[in-house]
Amino acid sequence: MKPACVNWNYPTAVKVGPGRIAELPDWCKSLGMKRPLLVTDPGLAGMPMVAAARAACEAAGLPCGLFHHIKGNPTGANVDDGVRALRDGRHDGVIAFGGGSALDAAKAIALMAGQARPLWDFEDVGDNYLRVNVDGMVPVVAVPTTAGTGSEVGRASVITDEAAHVKRIIFHARMLPAVVILDPELTTGLPAKLTAATGMDALSHNLEAYSSPFYHPMAVGIAVEGMRLIKDYLPRAVNDGKDLEARQQMLVASAMGATAFQRGLGAMHALAHPLGALYDAHHGMLNAILMPYVLRANESAIDDRIVALARYLNLPSASFKGFMDWVLGLRESIGIPHKLADIGIEAHEARRVGEMAVVDGSAGSNPIAFDAAGYAAIFESAVQGRL
Template sequence: MTPTGNWSYPTAIKFGAGRIKELPAACAAAGIKRPLLVTDKGLANLPITQATLDILDAAGLGRAMFSDVDPNPNEKNLAAGLAVYKAGGHDGVVAFGGGSGLDLGKMVAFMSGQTRPVWDFEDIGDWYTRADPAGIAPIVAVPTTAGTGSEVGRASVITNSETHVKKIIFHPKVLPSVVICDPELTVGMPKMITAGTGMDAFAHCLEAYCSPFYHPMSQGIALEGLRLVNEYLPRAYADGNDLEARAHMMSAAAMGAVAFQKGLGAIHALSHPIGAVYNTHHGTTNAVVMNAVLDFNRPAIEDRLGRAAAYLGIKGGFTGFCDRVWELRSTLAIPAKLSEMGVGNNRIDELTAMALEDPSVGGNPVAMTAENTRALFEAVI
């Protein structure tokens, strides 16, 4: 049976098949009368997006849409979105899509009433206090993939188009006031995207679970998220119409994003620069580097992953867990090396420097240095 529920952790979540119909009520609850739906280029003309605009239109909320969003959204996309938002006299955002549409939609709402450049709000210290909270428009988030979990996040990843560095922009009020998780919206996802986004959710749960910081709530959420992906991602991949599997993957994606408040690690520290320089799919990149990072972190995480393996019903402790990751990657047709995704070995020094500056570095269980990070890149490329 497909699960359903109403949750208020970490925000109000309307979860269940067909619940996209509740979007007008969600806008009303958030105080939005003139929403701008922000999504990416690939989703703009798809039936799920047009049907969602029909639902808004029928409720008298118009059908305004901005979709000039790149796979790795940047400050140029943001400026274009803000121009459309202000010209249309909008009072809130419906962030709709995968990570890129959700992240950019959240930033359009956040920046709609700010006077400083977006880079002034990077997730460093208390920089978020520079923002005027009254200038942040309300957000309703509607995920159409089961991966990033950006719908329950208080930050967005925006790529600087000049330096190709991914920056995390944070503010507590960037957390959407209402989230609609309707697994029916994910049914049409291509196999490759189902695999990549699903492994992104797995990476979030895995790195949060292994992070050395203390956050027992996130720890528990990460562990159950790992179980859901392990069990249901192969099913969602094999049959895109398996609504039960799609629903559990949607939960796992949100759980991963809630859990990584506890920290991320080397998987993300490697994949962020690769994605910024080579424009690779983020979740797929995470999957390709995953086993090398597990081996790298083994001295610090062997016992902990042994416990996770037992909970997931995997025999063989740490080794069994790593074998299962390889098995998942094989089932999902994930490339064995980054070279298969167009990543060359001629920019390893640059990638290493970028990785060591990535915020995820601090959450890795084993300290990352120029030497061992470079070796990791060589191993995965």
């Protein structure tokens, strides 16, 4: 089945369908860009799709720079270097092109383009967002090449503070890209392992938003349907990377997860953030491994909600156990390791991880307010594979 090409205007202008990347120069021009900077990661920088995007901009009279010095967990130094490249090249807009790391870095670079304060002054704490000089920001067109973070429809970036060994969330409402292009043809070359890890990241966003105790019925509806799409299409995308329908539906489910988590995230992310900072591990893989252990820890608070979700997903058993069995079966079928020890993370830092998790911004919307010892216990269970 050939995917549809459609335009949506929620939560921003979203252009969906195969081949929509051809419209990139037009959308850059619509935002007033004359010299965009394409921000991507080192793995994509030399790929034909990046060369083609830049060539299309050049042909349309838009000289297009390239910045790709971004780590898998982007750092404050990466953002500073990107801002320097943007200013030196006299660029007036950003094309955020790639996976979550590139998109997060690109949005932070666009935010910082004309700021006088340092990056960490805009951490999502209290009313720090009021410090932003909005006139100093430049517009962003976001082009995701993975279906996981949904950063293309997010109003924040997760950036690692290497000096403090923590991930910080940089936030401003205007960080939401003005135009998003969801072109499934750009994701067909993603390896099965990364398709699986990023897809489980999308599931974690939808699931944690759904499980949050805060009142936001619209987010709940989006999250539930996002999880149905993942159930139906993630195995297909992993098994056949050129399945355009599956690729497009996963891009949509990823964007839905990031839209839904305005309701909040939870313990998966509260743990994944410090683990990513300490071990430089892939964020999606961390969430994928942590998922069943956090579900088990939250069971007493979310049992009724999970039963309703299992019923909507048409699982064989509309029960907490039925949902857990589905999660475990999905992980196994797409090659996700069962425990953190399988990716080289051991429990000797449990106390530190617990202390970092309890103060992470995502902890505040977990269904149960775990203390540091509680987070350390979940982490240790995930290391050992103990459910």
